[in-house]
Amino acid sequence: MELSESVQRGLQSLADPSAFDQSCFQVLVDVSFRSLLSSRGDPGVLDQPELKRLDQIMLKQSHTAATTFILEAVKQSADKSTISSCLEELTFSAERIEIFYSTYQKHKTELDRLLASIGRCPPRVNDVSWRLQYHMKNSQVDKVNEPVYLISLDTENEGSSEDVNFTCTMEQLQDLVGKLKDAAKSVEKASQM
Amino acid sequence: MEEVDNILIHALRQVGTEVGEDIDSVKQFSSELIVEAVVRCVRVIEPSLGSVLPTSLPPGMSARFRVGMSLAQACQDIGYKGEIGYQTFLYSNEPEIRSLLMFLVEKLPREHAEASDQPTGKSVVLQRAIAAAIKAQLAVTWLPSNCRLPLHGETQVNSLELHFDCFHVQPLSLPQCTQGLGKKQLKEMKDYQRDILPPVTAQPSHHASVVASILEQHTAELSAAQEWDIEWNSQGLLSRLTPQEYRCRKQTRLHKRIVEQLRSAVLPSPESAFGGPSSTSDLSELLQAFRCTAPSDHILTKGTHFTHTQKFTFTQVRSTMPKYDSAERNCPCRKKSDIQLRQQEELTSVQQQFQQLCTGTMSSRSTIAQCTCVLVQVLDELKQRELGNCEKEERMQVKKKTINLLPDADNNLLKLQALVESSAKRVVNLASQWEKHRAPLIDEHRRLKEICSNQELESSRKLSEIKSLHDKIRVSTEEAKKKEDVYKQLVTELENLPQDASRSAYTQRILEIVSNIKKQKEEITKILSDTKELQKEINSLTGKLDRTFAVTDELVFKDAKRDESVRKSYKYLAALHENCNQLIQTIEDTGTILREIRDLEEQIETENGNKTVANLERILDDYRAIRQENSALAAKVREG
Numbered sequence: 001m002e003l004s005e006s007v008q009r010g011l012q013s014l015a016d017p018s019a020f021d022q023s024c025f026q027v028l029v030d031v032s033f034r035s036l037l038s039s040r041g042d043p044g045v046l047d048q049p050e051l052k053r054l055d056q057i058m059l060k061q062s063h064t065a066a067t068t069f070i071l072e073a074v075k076q077s078a079d080k081s082t083i084s085s086c087l088e089e090l091t092f093s094a095e096r097i098e099i100f101y102s103t104y105q106k107h108k109t110e111l112d113r114l115l116a117s118i119g120r121c122p123p124r125v126n127d128v129s130w131r132l133q134y135h136m137k138n139s140q141v142d143k144v145n146e147p148v149y150l151i152s153l154d155t156e157n158e159g160s161s162e163d164v165n166f167t168c169t170m171e172q173l174q175d176l177v178g179k180l181k182d183a184a185k186s187v188e189k190a191s192q193m
Numbered sequence: 194m195e196e197v198d199n200i201l202i203h204a205l206r207q208v209g210t211e212v213g214e215d216i217d218s219v220k221q222f223s224s225e226l227i228v229e230a231v232v233r234c235v236r237v238i239e240p241s242l243g244s245v246l247p248t249s250l251p252p253g254m255s256a257r258f259r260v261g262m263s264l265a266q267a268c269q270d271i272g273y274k275g276e277i278g279y280q281t282f283l284y285s286n287e288p289e290i291r292s293l294l295m296f297l298v299e300k301l302p303r304e305h306a307e308a309s310d311q312p313t314g315k316s317v318v319l320q321r322a323i324a325a326a327i328k329a330q331l332a333v334t335w336l337p338s339n340c341r342l343p344l345h346g347e348t349q350v351n352s353l354e355l356h357f358d359c360f361h362v363q364p365l366s367l368p369q370c371t372q373g374l375g376k377k378q379l380k381e382m383k384d385y386q387r388d389i390l391p392p393v394t395a396q397p398s399h400h401a402s403v404v405a406s407i408l409e410q411h412t413a414e415l416s417a418a419q420e421w422d423i424e425w426n427s428q429g430l431l432s433r434l435t436p437q438e439y440r441c442r443k444q445t446r447l448h449k450r451i452v453e454q455l456r457s458a459v460l461p462s463p464e465s466a467f468g469g470p471s472s473t474s475d476l477s478e479l480l481q482a483f484r485c486t487a488p489s490d491h492i493l494t495k496g497t498h499f500t501h502t503q504k505f506t507f508t509q510v511r512s513t514m515p516k517y518d519s520a521e522r523n524c525p526c527r528k529k530s531d532i533q534l535r536q537q538e539e540l541t542s543v544q545q546q547f548q549q550l551c552t553g554t555m556s557s558r559s560t561i562a563q564c565t566c567v568l569v570q571v572l573d574e575l576k577q578r579e580l581g582n583c584e585k586e587e588r589m590q591v592k593k594k595t596i597n598l599l600p601d602a603d604n605n606l607l608k609l610q611a612l613v614e615s616s617a618k619r620v621v622n623l624a625s626q627w628e629k630h631r632a633p634l635i636d637e638h639r640r641l642k643e644i645c646s647n648q649e650l651e652s653s654r655k656l657s658e659i660k661s662l663h664d665k666i667r668v669s670t671e672e673a674k675k676k677e678d679v680y681k682q683l684v685t686e687l688e689n690l691p692q693d694a695s696r697s698a699y700t701q702r703i704l705e706i707v708s709n710i711k712k713q714k715e716e717i718t719k720i721l722s723d724t725k726e727l728q729k730e731i732n733s734l735t736g737k738l739d740r741t742f743a744v745t746d747e748l749v750f751k752d753a754k755r756d757e758s759v760r761k762s763y764k765y766l767a768a769l770h771e772n773c774n775q776l777i778q779t780i781e782d783t784g785t786i787l788r789e790i791r792d793l794e795e796q797i798e799t800e801n802g803n804k805t806v807a808n809l810e811r812i813l814d815d816y817r818a819i820r821q822e823n824s825a826l827a828a829k830v831r832e833g
Contacts, residue, residue, distance in 0.1 A: 004414035035394035043395040056387040060368045064393045068411045118360050191327040
């Protein structure tokens with residue numbers, strides 16, 4: 001896990017027992033996780049009685065570094081060995097690593113969701129209904145005699161459902177099916193690395 | 194054979210065949226088990242071939258026969274060279290099945306061996322993780338949307354519960370950005386950061402962009418640091434400057450380039466910059482000129498002196514103009530025609546006056562211009578004249594002096610010569626003195642130059658050393674990283690590997706087998722050497738016999754011509770020799786027959802192993818079953 005210089009500096013001051021004693025450390029770690037997970041940005045998140053007597057600039061630095069580190073760790077889905085080796089390099093004591101990791105473990109699924117919610121997702125096909133129509137003739141041609149498929153895809157995106165309707169000829173439908181099969185095969189191939 | 198069977202059964206269990214606990218050799222395999230084992234192996238080796246084969250034998254005899262045929266075909270397709278047919282599966286015999294299973298087990302793909310050959314690296318680790326994730330997602334069964342529960346994994350749930358936010362980034366103000374660079378912070382800045390600046394998580398206006406903003410900020414810092422590192426290592430070190438100096442120089446260089454760019458952009462349209470600055474040397478001026486060309490005035494947000502004056506003039510003109518307009522508009526409302534006429538007259542007179550004034554100013558302007566031209570010319574002339582005057586005065590003075598000296602010419606000449614000589618001497622003196630001073634100075638100069646060049650050499654040498662060190666550092670860090678990655682990958686692979694408990698047992702057994710084979714080999718060589726010795730002895734004995742016989746034969750034959758009794762003995766000798774030969778022949782024949790007997794016994798044993806009798810009985814049974822089936826079918830046909 002690569003960390004920028006400012007984050008490293010913030011974490012080092014967080015690891016320093018003379019700057020943050022044990023209770024302060026615990027409170028700041030809790031606050032960092034909470035500030036990431038709370039649904040609105042609370043400017044008074046650092047106004048804790050334990051943190052009052054600290055240097056506010058250093059406190060903000062450490063808070064920024066801690067939140068960044070947490071997000072990077074969740075982004076890479078870091079396991080215990082990665083996190084502890086990373087924090088050990090930044091002169092964290094074993095006890096503090098344990099505190100941090102247990103809190104991390106507690107909030108990991110929520111943070112995973114938080115990160116997963118960034119971005120967009122294509123609509124998901126839930127169901128298909130179809131109708132086969134037979135096109136016999138029209139005003140220009142007396143004998144057409146072609147089957148036409150009317151397909152309606154029931155899709156869902158972000159909780160709201162929506163229908164995608166289209167018609168296609170037999171060849172087009174076959175093409176679509178072939179493409180879908182190709183896609184399925186590609187996914188399978190990708191899973192067999 | 195026991196070890197082979199154990200290995201085979203272990204491999205088959207790994208493939209997924211349900212081999213019972215009590216079965217520990219291929220001999221105990223039933224037809225069903227054989228079919229299942231072979232089908233599972235084929236499925237692993239060639240999924241397309243194996244997917245159509247059933248894992249169990251159907252009850253009908255003819256269907257069984259067909260399954261056997263297709264299985265045999267599949268095995269041949271995979272590349273089995275041995276004899277194979279439906280009978281292999283239905284009427285099995287041990288060695289055939291064993292060789293077939295051994296072939297199939299050997300053909301099984303070896304994932305571990307392949308995995309270790311693959312190239313390693315960060316991307317491979319990532320790709321593997323992706324593949325594992327896809328695999329896990331593929332394994333999840335699909336459920337209709339209204340049946341999904343939270344425990345069905347996140348992939349199917351989140352689209353219902355989560356709403357997606359775009360990756361929207363807002364700039365964050367970090368308290369440490371200005372610190373640590375060795376610069377003294379402003380007190381106000383510090384106060385602001387201490388008391389007012391909210392924590393990063395509260396800074397973005399929309400809470401959804403907090404995570405994105407923090408991640409983006411971090412990545413930007415990282416990449417900037419990397420870029421700087423690369424640039425410093427490639428160019429900065431060679432410039433022999435400290436990092437700060439290098440930064441300053443780069444800044445000035447960039448500044449210059451921007452100025453040039455702007456100048457080239459502005460120059461083609463100097464008139465559009467409305468009387469813009471004629472001396473475009475300063476960047477700020479240039480920028481202003483550039484802004485002036487822009488159509489809208491409100492770009493000028495920052496009020497410099499220049500822009501203020503411009504704005505001022507603009508607004509003046511604009512504010513005065515409407516006044517006239519309004520005055521003129523108000524008049525015609527009150528009195529109409531009269532005032533219009535008067536206005537017209539006034540207008541024409543004013544216009545005339547204006548024109549007159551214009552022409553007057555024009556003419557006076559031209560005269561002023563002419564006058565200034567004349568003035569400049571006259572001033573030039575004056576200067577030239579003054580210069581000429583000065584020259585002439587100097588010349589006059591020199592001439593005056595010579596005229597003064599003329600009356601006492603000889604004396605003055607001598608005096609002058611003395612003067613010239615003394616000055617020449619002085620010059621020589623000065624020159625020698627100069628030389629005296631110059632030589633050590635030049636030496637010193639040379640010495641210093643040498644030292645300088647030496648130092649330069651040294652510094653360049655050190656520089657190259659530093660560079661190579663940097664390279665080394667980079668290479669070794671990369672290597673270390675790569676090795677760490679490989680280590681991690683291997684650890685995960687090790688964890689993923691099936692925990693093969695019998696591995697050590699296998700190796701032990703293999704070692705035992707090897708030692709057994711070694712012993713057997715020794716014995717075989719011993720026997721071989723024994724046989725060879727025996728052969729040698731036999732050869733030497735037969736040779737000796739032949740020779741003795743020839744000698745005796747000759748001796749006795751010679752005597753036999755003369756003596757009757759000797760002739761008899763010769764006959765006996767010949768008979769003895771012949772009988773002995775026959776005896777040897779018989780012994781040899783017995784040996785070969787014994788060997789043949791042994792071969793035959795072995796053959797009988799193998800035939801017994803083939804369960805021929807049982808198989809024949811089964812074949813008979815099956816034959817009867819098929820006949821019954823056929824007759825039943827025929828009866829049905831007849832009924833139908």
